[in-house]
Amino acid sequence: MSDRLKGKTALVTAAGQGMGNAAVRAFAREGARVIATDRDGALLDPLGALDGVTIQVLDVLDDAAVVDAVERIGAVDILFNCAGTVHQGTILECSTADWDFSFDLNVRSMFVLTKAMLPKMIAAGGGVILNMASALGANKAAPNRLAYAASKAAVAGFTRALAVDHVKQNIRCNCVCPGTVDTPSLGDRINAFADPAQARRNFIDRQPMGRLATAEEIAETFVFLVSNESSFMTGQAVFVDGGMTL
Template structure:
């Protein structure tokens, strides 16, 4: 199936790498005009122009910059809030700075961007908002993911509340809860272990399917959730976790 997003304008945050990049490329492949943002200018350049993708360097922690970007961009049909960060450690390892960074990147940035874009989407007649959650915090716990899990649980709650508040204004809101995905971010975390090879085996072992997901296969769920194929879905946490939540 092709052109599932033809005629749509999609905004993807954290689009320079990993699942954000896969989403931007998949949306563009399906015919959407895509605006891809990230703080990493170098990596953004790699997808500039692919299937018409436009890129903008944007710091999601800078509220003024986000608001200025929204004012310049105007309404979109699709907003994918993908920016985030994973803290490694238990409560005893988590500083207040770690906690704040987790919530600032995983939740506050989502609030700020949605706050800036939602009125414009409503004025245009509606649209779709997709948020990046996780199986961790939404359905399952894992060791050494306290701040991350807490912030992703907040994303799930934010998604449901946003959905019920604006369903009658033509706005659909869902979140995706992936399992362990083989992204550059995961690679960095694995390489930070004393034994990276064993760390990778441990990440794979917690997946019942016995492998990690690819960003590209998770992106197919993103496409479904922002397309008309999911037009009767809102307020849902969709698990694409290889059985991790079972």
């Protein structure tokens, strides 16, 4: 432990698995007190055994639950909006319900939680907000990702607007734009294909580096962006994509 986040309190959504889970572990390793949330309490249970980690079931699509959680938690130094979903399909394969769900989870939930927490962070002297965007949408398109790319482009815009509105109040806000990361969510999507082995090869081929990222290596970027090491950065979309957007 290098204590890069010592004395900080972090709130992380979608912490049960994947990049949210890796973020909780990395933040705790660096000395933060972490409140790990997810709608699935069973996924959170292993995190409860970590020093400095408190688990809390939270469905970020439930506005009242989000506001109530923020009132109970109070101000944090770090807010990581990590919850999201990936819809696969073109516009012809995307229903209005698919579109609405993509924006509700990928963008609206971020808006609701941030709106509830931001006044508390400002009153406490400031803090850092980190949002989960994507290489797809923020800078690049890919086949069959219409709703996902559109919603992640919205996250990048939300991040810049939030940053410029509140920079004078000691609030920094950045977003991370990963390439293809080997998470349980990706595994589920790969296994939904008729030929999962070929699907995995196709996902790998999108990265010039010739491999998928691990959640743990993406989490190192999270640590940097919420630590004092990035104290002069705000409003940025940071790409960690194995060369996907080159």
